[in-house]
Amino acid sequence: MNLEQMGQAARAAAYTLAETSTRAKNQALLVMADALEAAAADILAANGKDLDAARESGTGESMLDRLMLNPARIKAIADDVRNVVSLPDPVGSELDSRVLENGMRLSRRRVPLGVVGVIYEARPNVTIDIAALCLKTGNASILRGGRETFHTNQELVKVIRQALAASQLPPGCVQYISEPGREWVSGLLKLDRYVDMIIPRGGPGLHQLCKEQATIPVIIGGFGIGHVFVDDSADLVRAIEVVDNAKTHRPSVCNAIDTLLVHQAAAAEFLPLLSARMAEKGVELVAETEALKLLNAGPARVRAAVEGDFDTEWLGLTLGVKIVTGVDEALAHLREHNASHSDAILTSSLSSAERFINGAPSAAVYVNASTRFTDGAQFGLGAEVAVSTQKLHARGPMGLEELTSYKWIGQADYLIRD
Amino acid sequence: MNLEQMGQAARAAAYTLAETSTRAKNQALLVMADALEAAAADILAANGKDLDAARESGTGESMLDRLMLNPARIKAIADDVRNVVSLPDPVGSELDSRVLENGMRLSRRRVPLGVVGVIYEARPNVTIDIAALCLKTGNASILRGGRETFHTNQELVKVIRQALAASQLPPGCVQYISEPGREWVSGLLKLDRYVDMIIPRGGPGLHQLCKEQATIPVIIGGFGIGHVFVDDSADLVRAIEVVDNAKTHRPSVCNAIDTLLVHQAAAAEFLPLLSARMAEKGVELVAETEALKLLNAGPARVRAAVEGDFDTEWLGLTLGVKIVTGVDEALAHLREHNASHSDAILTSSLSSAERFINGAPSAAVYVNASTRFTDGAQFGLGAEVAVSTQKLHARGPMGLEELTSYKWIGQADYLIRD
Numbered sequence: 054m055n056l057e058q059m060g061q062a063a064r065a066a067a068y069t070l071a072e073t074s075t076r077a078k079n080q081a082l083l084v085m086a087d088a089l090e091a092a093a094a095d096i097l098a099a100n101g102k103d104l105d106a107a108r109e110s111g112t113g114e115s116m117l118d119r120l121m122l123n124p125a126r127i128k129a130i131a132d133d134v135r136n137v138v139s140l141p142d143p144v145g146s147e148l149d150s151r152v153l154e155n156g157m158r159l160s161r162r163r164v165p166l167g168v169v170g171v172i173y174e175a176r177p178n179v180t181i182d183i184a185a186l187c188l189k190t191g192n193a194s195i196l197r198g199g200r201e202t203f204h205t206n207q208e209l210v211k212v213i214r215q216a217l218a219a220s221q222l223p224p225g226c227v228q229y230i231s232e233p234g235r236e237w238v239s240g241l242l243k244l245d246r247y248v249d250m251i252i253p254r255g256g257p258g259l260h261q262l263c264k265e266q267a268t269i270p271v272i273i274g275g276f277g278i279g280h281v282f283v284d285d286s287a288d289l290v291r292a293i294e295v296v297d298n299a300k301t302h303r304p305s306v307c308n309a310i311d312t313l314l315v316h317q318a319a320a321a322e323f324l325p326l327l328s329a330r331m332a333e334k335g336v337e338l339v340a341e342t343e344a345l346k347l348l349n350a351g352p353a354r355v356r357a358a359v360e361g362d363f364d365t366e367w368l369g370l371t372l373g374v375k376i377v378t379g380v381d382e383a384l385a386h387l388r389e390h391n392a393s394h395s396d397a398i399l400t401s402s403l404s405s406a407e408r409f410i411n412g413a414p415s416a417a418v419y420v421n422a423s424t425r426f427t428d429g430a431q432f433g434l435g436a437e438v439a440v441s442t443q444k445l446h447a448r449g450p451m452g453l454e455e456l457t458s459y460k461w462i463g464q465a466d467y468l469i470r471d
Numbered sequence: 472m473n474l475e476q477m478g479q480a481a482r483a484a485a486y487t488l489a490e491t492s493t494r495a496k497n498q499a500l501l502v503m504a505d506a507l508e509a510a511a512a513d514i515l516a517a518n519g520k521d522l523d524a525a526r527e528s529g530t531g532e533s534m535l536d537r538l539m540l541n542p543a544r545i546k547a548i549a550d551d552v553r554n555v556v557s558l559p560d561p562v563g564s565e566l567d568s569r570v571l572e573n574g575m576r577l578s579r580r581r582v583p584l585g586v587v588g589v590i591y592e593a594r595p596n597v598t599i600d601i602a603a604l605c606l607k608t609g610n611a612s613i614l615r616g617g618r619e620t621f622h623t624n625q626e627l628v629k630v631i632r633q634a635l636a637a638s639q640l641p642p643g644c645v646q647y648i649s650e651p652g653r654e655w656v657s658g659l660l661k662l663d664r665y666v667d668m669i670i671p672r673g674g675p676g677l678h679q680l681c682k683e684q685a686t687i688p689v690i691i692g693g694f695g696i697g698h699v700f701v702d703d704s705a706d707l708v709r710a711i712e713v714v715d716n717a718k719t720h721r722p723s724v725c726n727a728i729d730t731l732l733v734h735q736a737a738a739a740e741f742l743p744l745l746s747a748r749m750a751e752k753g754v755e756l757v758a759e760t761e762a763l764k765l766l767n768a769g770p771a772r773v774r775a776a777v778e779g780d781f782d783t784e785w786l787g788l789t790l791g792v793k794i795v796t797g798v799d800e801a802l803a804h805l806r807e808h809n810a811s812h813s814d815a816i817l818t819s820s821l822s823s824a825e826r827f828i829n830g831a832p833s834a835a836v837y838v839n840a841s842t843r844f845t846d847g848a849q850f851g852l853g854a855e856v857a858v859s860t861q862k863l864h865a866r867g868p869m870g871l872e873e874l875t876s877y878k879w880i881g882q883a884d885y886l887i888r889d
Binding site: 157166245292295302399410413414415419422423426427433444448462464466468469 | 489490575668689709716720824828833836843850862864881886
């Protein structure tokens, strides 16, 4: 099939899905979960081919681990699908409903978006994950996975197709672009006649490509420099725990912090504590001049910050450190250095907290908590479609509701406008 | 100023506006409304120049009327600004708030989008209108009006600047791109570092341009073929009134209908009634074969439909007519022919109504009402920013709330993630 045909099939399937009951959608998901586990041997064999190819091309251990499936991981993916079954279906609920002066009952009813295009890299679980979330919300999906998981995805898509067929749902509900070549990605990004939303799940390069080429609305997300600001009124002993958690709990993810800002009145006391803890955790500090003076005496490795360091998402055991005069300079730093994901203030001051909440340009702002909480599961959304760092449609972790739109419904008795 | 500088100024102003109180924003709007009326003579003189230029270049009467201001219209624009003052400020309200199991209070708080870019054609009232709506919601705006209203817009922008200065708000709150040249539009559409949303207000060409060139989320809207489907169970006498209203109340606008679909069981009775009324109103009918047979005998002008007629937004006194076998064929027709704005069913059948509501791909779906109600004022939104026909962020008439985003706020007691 070419893209035009895939678009048509997806659009037709979306109309079917929009009128499919929650029970029928859940049934298809349960079949999919069971079929996944039943096909484990085939999936693992295919995954083995992908892993061999990756090893041959010299892929590093951490990336290999991302690609790798095993029986426990397949079980976990199947269980994630079962979890989606247990979530409430947002489709059909009314956002609001009122009677206008002219007697018309006017409501907004939640409806599926229609067709969702998803472009992703590496991790094979995304294939099942996104297919399940879209199906649950009545959206058809067109998926394009990375080359690295080509064989694995072929098997996963086979399972999805079986589940759709067994549930009398059209194959257009979930389609996968198997053909190699950038032109398929570019084509998908311009399929605005059929596709309502594009979700890129990958690195900044992929997001930039989507932003530049898409004629379809794109959900941009997953990036941004993360900051913790330690105010002078913070409990410095407990602050160390939060900074440690925000930096080292899982350093490779987007809600880990990149930069620590410290109030000048707290720096002399706090930075030695910081150096001790960071030395213990193997974190290298990258400090501006004033902070460097205080950190040089400590046990942690430290180097002077250079141009661009405070604009770098480290995704590892590195932490920028800067002393600021207070919450205003902290906010100015955030605004200057691409804060858009998750940022925190540690403070006892009500006014500092409120200033920071209002002024931080971030999707998620924390007071006395780690930035690591920005996550669909942590926020109780039940599932996470993506983490948006743009401001339209959805911001921060996106759950099932963010895969829906609404329509206005006006009901009256042969009412005309005067 | 170049676009980069305008973007920086807008971003800085947006931070100020986000922390400006509702009272201060309202005060600036009141000053703007008064300043508009005070500057009426200058505005009208400038508008005279635009009208002269338009007449010289052979602009038609209806377009001249769109360009034309007079004292009453200036008063109306000022009153619209005063109306915006009276609306509630959505910024700062919480969408939801809950305490997670770990003790974190997690809320979503409404915040301004940031910087809104608006590209529009003709009507000079848009300049004030959009500037006021953005200011009210704490958004900075960058405006780009049409060449046709160049002189008028210069004067209107002068008024806006005065009002901002008098209210101690930075001039970056509302900026206007005066320079001619397409490259300014293209540049604005790619200013994603500073601009959060683009609203095009103009014809399909402008929307297409924005869709193709923008790297910023765009609100597409204002188009779509409008339909009324007359079911066999409809009250045919009253149905004529609704069809008449939907077609002729204001034929040039986007919520007027283009196509009438009639159930085959009602056609023999309904089409003669239709022909009589349409003849009276000077509407030409464009009918497919079966409908044509029944309409040829009537008094209304009628011609056979040709390829593309049912995909045409008439914006005038023309109406497509087609006989269908029932609600399913009506829905199939809507889906095939770009229904995305406003569509209605006239019926007494509960099941037909529900089928149509769920199945129509439109932003606004009506049961026994005219499509003419799709309008911010009619819907009680107080103001209309645009009418979206896309599904992300906002659909249908957009009010003040649709000029906002939200941020997640997590508050706790030095909470870390395990």
